[in-house]
Amino acid sequence: MAEKNELMQEYIWIGIIIAMLTTFLVILGYVSEAKGFDTPSSAVTCDVRQVRKGEILTPGVKEVAPGIYEVNLKARMWAWIPNSIEVVNPKKIIFKVTSEDVVHGFQIVGTPVNFMVFPGYIAEIQWEVPEDFEGTYLFVCNEYCGLGHDTMWGQLIIKRE
Amino acid sequence: MAGQGYEHEVKFTKIAIIFSFISLGLGGLFGILQLLERTPGMPQLLDRQQYYTALTGHGVLLAIVWTAFFIMAIAVHVVSRELQVRLSRTLLNITLLMTIGGTLVAAVPILTGDAAVLYTFYAPLKAHVAFYLGAGVLILGTWVFAAAIFKAFIEWKRKYPDKALPIATMGVLTTLIIWLEATPPLVFMVLKDLVPMALVNKPVDVLETRTYFWYFGHPLVYFWIVPAVTLWYFAIPKLLGVEIFSRQMAKVAFLLFILASTPVGLHHQFLDPGVSDAAKLLHTILTFTVASPSLLTAFNILATLEKGGRKAGGKGALGWLSKLPWGNPVFAGLTLAFIMFGFGGISGVINASYTLNYIVHNTLWIVGHFHLTVGTAATLSFMAASYLMVPRLFGRQIYSERMALAQPYLWFIGMAIFSLAFHIVGLFGVPRRTYDVTYAGLAPPEWLPWLIMGAIGGVVFWFSGVIFLANMGLTLISGRRITEPQPCLFTLDFSRLPAATRLDSIKFWVGLAIVVILIAYFVPFLEIYGRGLSPAPPVTPEGLRLG
Numbered sequence: 001m002a003e004k005n006e007l008m009q010e011y012i013w014i015g016i017i018i019a020m021l022t023t024f025l026v027i028l029g030y031v032s033e034a035k036g037f038d039t040p041s042s043a044v045t046c047d048v049r050q051v052r053k054g055e056i057l058t059p060g061v062k063e064v065a066p067g068i069y070e071v072n073l074k075a076r077m078w079a080w081i082p083n084s085i086e087v088v089n090p091k092k093i094i095f096k097v098t099s100e101d102v103v104h105g106f107q108i109v110g111t112p113v114n115f116m117v118f119p120g121y122i123a124e125i126q127w128e129v130p131e132d133f134e135g136t137y138l139f140v141c142n143e144y145c146g147l148g149h150d151t152m153w154g155q156l157i158i159k160r161e
Numbered sequence: 162m163a164g165q166g167y168e169h170e171v172k173f174t175k176i177a178i179i180f181s182f183i184s185l186g187l188g189g190l191f192g193i194l195q196l197l198e199r200t201p202g203m204p205q206l207l208d209r210q211q212y213y214t215a216l217t218g219h220g221v222l223l224a225i226v227w228t229a230f231f232i233m234a235i236a237v238h239v240v241s242r243e244l245q246v247r248l249s250r251t252l253l254n255i256t257l258l259m260t261i262g263g264t265l266v267a268a269v270p271i272l273t274g275d276a277a278v279l280y281t282f283y284a285p286l287k288a289h290v291a292f293y294l295g296a297g298v299l300i301l302g303t304w305v306f307a308a309a310i311f312k313a314f315i316e317w318k319r320k321y322p323d324k325a326l327p328i329a330t331m332g333v334l335t336t337l338i339i340w341l342e343a344t345p346p347l348v349f350m351v352l353k354d355l356v357p358m359a360l361v362n363k364p365v366d367v368l369e370t371r372t373y374f375w376y377f378g379h380p381l382v383y384f385w386i387v388p389a390v391t392l393w394y395f396a397i398p399k400l401l402g403v404e405i406f407s408r409q410m411a412k413v414a415f416l417l418f419i420l421a422s423t424p425v426g427l428h429h430q431f432l433d434p435g436v437s438d439a440a441k442l443l444h445t446i447l448t449f450t451v452a453s454p455s456l457l458t459a460f461n462i463l464a465t466l467e468k469g470g471r472k473a474g475g476k477g478a479l480g481w482l483s484k485l486p487w488g489n490p491v492f493a494g495l496t497l498a499f500i501m502f503g504f505g506g507i508s509g510v511i512n513a514s515y516t517l518n519y520i521v522h523n524t525l526w527i528v529g530h531f532h533l534t535v536g537t538a539a540t541l542s543f544m545a546a547s548y549l550m551v552p553r554l555f556g557r558q559i560y561s562e563r564m565a566l567a568q569p570y571l572w573f574i575g576m577a578i579f580s581l582a583f584h585i586v587g588l589f590g591v592p593r594r595t596y597d598v599t600y601a602g603l604a605p606p607e608w609l610p611w612l613i614m615g616a617i618g619g620v621v622f623w624f625s626g627v628i629f630l631a632n633m634g635l636t637l638i639s640g641r642r643i644t645e646p647q648p649c650l651f652t653l654d655f656s657r658l659p660a661a662t663r664l665d666s667i668k669f670w671v672g673l674a675i676v677v678i679l680i681a682y683f684v685p686f687l688e689i690y691g692r693g694l695s696p697a698p699p700v701t702p703e704g705l706r707l708g
């Protein structure tokens with residue numbers, strides 16, 4: 001009798017676990033699809049030595065269409081190049097980032113922009129900038145990259161006109 | 162009979178435990194120094210070089226050395242006593258030689274500041290070659306250890322082919338199988354890439370080496386957690402005087418750990434370029450699968466606790482809680498560790514959802530998360546197990562029962578404060594692994610109160626660790642000698658062991674695990690090698706480019 005009761009409880013719990021994990025996965029899939037969720041999965045490689053010489057990925061900010069910005073960034077121990085980015089009325093920012101030396105992490109504090117930066121690979125990510133984002137945002141390196149890691153930061157300035 | 166006849170097993174266990182305590186002490190010292198250093202307004206005792214040296218030491222000593230040595234100690238104790246078999250003395254001696262020797266070889270460059278690459282040693286950041294070689298020898302030593310345990314197990318199995326696996330032994334075997342799934346590709350990568358990088362400046366591919374690292378890095382967390390789970394399954398029912406709620410469910414949990422703990426490493430690489438969304442999704446689904454044995458464990462232990470509380474006269478929906486033996490340090494330590502494991506599991510599922518991961522990736526949230534799992538679920542359980550094992554091994558009573566009882570509660574309270582603060586401030590974006598987070602005054606002001614709260618919690622649980630180690634040291638030196646032999650908790654009466662069922666045939670599950678691993682890693686490795694590698698030359702932590 002007691003045995004049966006316990007077996008029942010086991011099955012109920014297993015059912016709850018499966019239902020719970022499936023629900024999480026479905027929500028995840030939905031959010032991922034509905035929001036056009038983007039991880040930096042781009043598969044573009046590049047030669048580190050050429051990056052060092054400046055032959056690949058010229059750093060800078062370009063408005064390629066109204067409100068659409070392309071930002072090319074280079075990571076170097078221990079600076080972001082450029083370390084100040086200014087955009088006016090951005091709708092979307094496309095980041096293309098690579099490293100001249102070791103692994104770094106690009107994170108703009110207070111925004112969803114956060115991804116890894118590798119030498120030999122060009123990470124690319126798009127950020128649809130919500131209308132209410134305005135002012136100065138700190139960006140940092142969030143992967144340990146040697147002794148000066150904490151000095152590797154810059155600022156993103158979003159202006160609205 | 163319990164204590165006699167296991168001389169070299171006892172010697173191994175004693176040496177491994179003492180070595181693990183030393184690692185815990187040194188690692189903890191680094192922990193408190195770096196915590197204060199990175200909190201604005203606290204005593205700043207380290208320069209940058211020392212900070213990252215301490216952080217490397219903290220990660221290696223606590224995540225690898227403290228856990229591995231304590232786990233080897235429990236494994237020998239459990240397997241020799243539960244199965245009543247002897248382990249090969251030669252293999253155990255070789256294990257000690259290689260694991261302690263390897264640790265010391267790696268420790269030299271860490272302590273001299275020639276390996277400030279942290280315990281993840283992401284290439285092409287370069288450490289002294291002794292760091293990689295020492296770590297490699299340490300891992301090879303653990304394989305010798307696994308051989309010693311499996312040899313003894315096979316002898317037992319020959320004698321009792323039809324008996325069910327005892328639960329603690331099954332936990333130990335699961336732990337070792339996971340370790341053996343996880344480590345060979347890591348050793349392969351270290352020998353193929355990192356040793357040549359350190360010796361002759363060979364350029365290496367970042368994504369390739371990271372994928373090998375995280376192939377190992379996730380099962381590593383189950384290498385910590387499964388022994389803790391084993392201790393809960395084994396000791397909590399004993400302390401309550403009841404049977405575990407469901408023996409079958411415990412075994413199912415172990416088998417699922419074997420199956421799914423390895424093919425999930427890409428959930429640490431959600432934000433890596435060069436890995437496709439499809440591969441990331443596949444590993445996400447498998448990660449949710451490996452959450453299930455933890456949830457099974459949560460239910461099983463809770464139900465066992467309820468059973469024990471009701472047996473002691475607890476009534477009503479929650480009345481059984483107050484009847485539990487909260488005044489017993491072993492019970493308190495294990496149960497509080499189990500509760501923290503629940504919270505660690507919740508933040509773990511959040512980390513594993515790549516739609517949320519980008520918010521917390523590489524922030525202090527992660528530090529809050531793993532101090533709940535390895536830092537509490539495993540560490541506090543091992544501390545509780547020490548109160549049980551040390552008197553029996555060394556023949557001395559715990560020096561102070563009162564210190565032993567206060568210690569787990571203090572750890573729990575301190576960790577609750579520390580980890581809550583770190584989770585929250587992580588959401589605000591404070592990066593981990595960073596010497597100074599003031600950013601020349603540009604850091605958002607809302608960071609500060611939470612960082613200070615984290616520091617307060619950290620000081621509290623660090624102090625609990627000091628109490629633990631002081632109590633252990635005093636026990637070894639001047640604990641009252643135990644004269645009458647202590648009954649060994651693990652000794653079993655084989656005639657009462659039930660017959661083996663499908664749940665006792667581990668082989669099938671190991672085979673299945675290998676198939677799943679091959680499928681799960683075929684995808685990213687096809688992408689990496691199919692595209693062609695893109696190697697980068699090594700650079701030292703000081704910024705010196707080598708090629």
Ligand code: HEM
Nearest residue numbers: 189192193196220223224279280535536593594595619623
């Ligand atoms: C004794 C008190 C402890 C304190 C005060 C402490 C404090 C800290 C702090 C502040 C960090 C983050 C440093 C940073 O990211 O810049 C950290 C990292 C870490 N802690 Fe602890 N910790 C303690 C105990 C433990 C224990 C017991 C474990 C595991 C058994 C542990 C495992 C780790 C690991 C693996 C890291 C990551 C290292 C890295 O990022 O490379 N800690 N600890």
Ligand SMILES: [Cu+2]
Nearest residue numbers: 141143145149
């Ligand atoms: Cu950095």
Ligand SMILES: [Cu+2]
Nearest residue numbers: 378379428429
């Ligand atoms: Cu993981």
